[in-house]
Amino acid sequence: MIAVTVQATLEALAGEDVLDDAEKAQAARFVRAEDGRRYRAAHLLKRHLLGMATDLPPQDLRFGRHDGGKPFLLGERGPDFNISHGGDWVIAGFSWSGRIGVDVEAERPIAFWREIASSFLSTAELAVADGGDFLKIWTAKEAGLKAHGAGFAIMPNAITVAGEGDGFALTIDAMNLGGLWHRLDEAHMLGLAASGEPPQIAVCRSADDLDVALCGIRPPVPGLPASR
Structure with missing residues (x-):
């Protein structure tokens, strides 16, 4: 799981156009610019984290929602995941267990x-x-x-x-x-x-910290217990 400041997320990831049309439209709907920045940062982090976890391009990930509203990855089985954003921070985490x-x-x-x-x-x-x-x-x-x-x-x-x-x-x-x-x-x-088992938490306060944390995410090896 990665916790990272909004500013560091946007510095590291905002240049990559990986959000889908619905995510871009939602980010643009916020009245306050800081709310749109938080939303965009959270979904950029989500896509990059899950892309590393599944070894899929982040822009190719597609999502659905369960009846209660919890999002899930469409297609092949992926990890359970969740995101949050508030104040100066955005969070994304996943679990294979x-x-x-x-x-x-x-x-x-x-x-x-x-x-x-x-x-x-x-x-x-x-x-x-x-x-x-x-x-x-x-x-x-x-x-x-x-x-x-x-x-x-x-x-x-x-x-x-x-x-x-x-x-x-x-x-x-x-x-x-x-x-x-x-x-x-x-x-x-x-x-x-x-x-x-709760995943480990990587706290990132800079774009460099986030790059290192994302590079440490690996998809599970077939036949072996999944890494978190």
Whole structure:
């Protein structure tokens, strides 16, 4: 999995015209230019990461969506994957061993979290959570719901996150998910949830870092366990 700043992604990848017409049109629809930049960066990263993982040209990848909205690769079997973008960061991850979901969020004032707490904290969490927990719980639940595939068709306050240190666990519709938190900087938190073994996280703050991380991705060798 790769976490990279929007700026570094665009410096490394924006010169390559690999997005399809629908992705380009969506990027152009955003009213705020920074939202369009984040969207474009996330989908460029997605295509290049999955291209390296499958040994296919990134511009040739085609995608569909499951009933819950989770995207998947069309054609030959590929890895499960997910993307997220928020604030200064974009995230793309994949897994050959199960479902994966990722979420990156920027910190918000404590008043914001308290205003929405009852809509995303379970009864058990409301009893014990404090301001320092809100961002972690939110990213864990959104990553978990994206891994499951239901998205917000399942209410976040129906799920309880069990967390200790940088790791967490949660169960959604009998799907057991393990996860990791990673603080990208003072203002941004990454949540990763997976039904299989969580992939390693490469954090890239420059175009050179991203080039190195992408070059380290290899497609699975037939007959051997898939690399992550």
